[in-house]
Amino acid sequence: MATVGIVALAAGLTACSSGGKGSGDAKGAAADPKAATGTVTVWLMDDAQKNWPDLVQRVNDEFAAKYPNVTLKLAYQGWADKVARLDKALAEGAAPDVVELGNTETMKYVLSGALAPVERNTFENSDTWIKALANTCTYQDKLWCVPYYAGARVAIYNSAAFQQATGNGEFPKTEDELRAALDKIADKNKADRTYSSLYLPGPYWYAAMSYVSAYGGAIARFDSAGNWHGTLNDPKSQQGINHFVDLVRKYNKGDLSVNEQNQFESMARGHAAAFYGNGWEASSVTAPVTGDANLKDAVKVATMPGPGGKPLPTFIGGSALAVTAKSPAAALATDWVRLFTGAKAQQALADKDILPNNLTQLNPLKNKPATAAAANAVPDAWFTPLAPGWGAVEKQKILPDMLTAILKGKSVDQATKDADAAIDQLINKAG
Structure with missing residues (x-):
């Protein structure tokens, strides 16, 4: 069988474009795929390299079989520096043809004209795409990227710690029950002053805004004049922030200024009974290198209870794939995206307990123990404002800085006023 040239390019670490004329339907390439020539450069985040390299290879092989005279160059990127690398590549006219974007990054590149529009109905399962993911790819009734996979936050807990302290290894269903259990766990481990019955990092704004959402508040709202404005100082938002801060102060016995980036380590090192994180963080706790493999049978995931007897609303995370606007191989690039986000590829992700981009393939995961908590959280999830300057708000760390200031003694009222003013700018x- 003829094979496409697949060149692996080194790039970056960690973990959350293109297409000009003809990117929508790949007609030129489809007319005679065997005769198509050129190069397609793809930037994927290194989550794929670490967690589903077999899927990447399979899709690349399928692309190679379809387009035997096209060279595919694949580069893995890290979340910490991907945006800077992409901005530099775009400025220099050296952007990849396909780029993976976190769903909070998409609007920046849509508004800057860096992405090419694609036709939604040419992608499998697009009629049942998770709405919150599709929304982050949509602007002025055009689709500018394709949902790739979703993520939702859940409670990750050491069932043995709960069993030993409370006599029940199941995670509580209500917050009142959870607080009672956490108090018992804290008392049982009081000899260890660094032990957090609930490790909830102070600057963890994704968690804080989940409590804001639970009370009906929001980071910002769109007004009748056509402008966004910060609404953290609104009473409902303040209720959520106060609730979050109370939990942090009561149960986190670590450094309150440390963010959530490596929060799984607190449990892996035996210093936490529970934390609130992405479902995949549970595997980091028990991984041989990053965590403690001896915890494999004890670490479980569950729905995080929130205020008022309801589950805590989760931020809908995830990634999308986009074709860049000046790609000379837009049709080919779009077809690679079709293969990588098609039903067969999405099932491969679902089989690895990764939430797929559509409700059809998500639904079975709602009844699977390893994925039920995250999959069931998706329909009621919240998202950051789809505003032109949201990327700048994140870059300036307005929300984590607000939370840190509150935990250092600044009043919630003043801190939220200051944050709203900064957001409005x-x-x-x-x-």
Whole structure:
């Protein structure tokens, strides 16, 4: 069988474009795929390299079989520096043809003209794409990227720690029951001053905004004049922030200024009974290198209870794939995206307990123990404002800085006023 040239390019570490004329339907390539020539450069985040390299290889092989005279160059990127690398590549006219974007990054590149529109109905299962993911790819009734996979936060807990302290290894269903259990766990481990019955990092704004959402608040709202404005100082938002801060102060016995980036380590090192994180963080706790493999049978995931007897609303995370606007191989690039986000590829992700991009393939995961908590959280999930300047708000760390200031003694009222003022300066400005 003829094989496409697949060149692996080194790039970056860690873990959350293109297409000009003809990117929508790949007609030129489809007319005679065997005769198509050129090069397609793809940037994927290194989550794929670490967690589903077999899927990447399979899709690349399928692409190679379809387009035997096309060279595919694949580069893995890290979340910490991907945006800087992409901005530099775009400025220099050296952008990849396909790029993976976190769903909070998409609007920046849509508004800057860096992405090419694609036709939604040419992608499998697009009629049942998770709405929150599709929304982050949509602007002015055009689709600018393709949902790739979803992520939702869940409670990750050491069932043995709960069993030993409370006599029940199951995670509590309500927050009142959870607080009672956490108090018992804290008392049982009081000899260890670094032990957090619930490790909830102070600057963890994704968690804080989940409590804001639970009370009906929001980071910002769109007004009748056509502008976004910060709404953290609103009473409902303040209720959520106060609730979050109370939990942090009561149960986190670590450094309250440390963020959630490596929060799984607290449990892996035996210093936490529970934390709130992405479902995949549970595997980090028990991984041989990053964590403690001896915890494999004890670490479980569950729905995080929130205020008012309801589950805590989760931020809908995830990634999308986009074709860049000046790609000379837009049709080929779009077809690679079709293969990588098609039903067969999405099933491969679902089989690895990764939430797929569509409800059809998500639904079976709602009844699977390893994925039920995350899959069931998706329909009621919240998302960051789809505003031109949201990327700048994140880059300036307005939300984590607000939370840190509160935990250092600043009043919630003043801190939220200051945060709203800072948000208002940035959120309506593209770029």
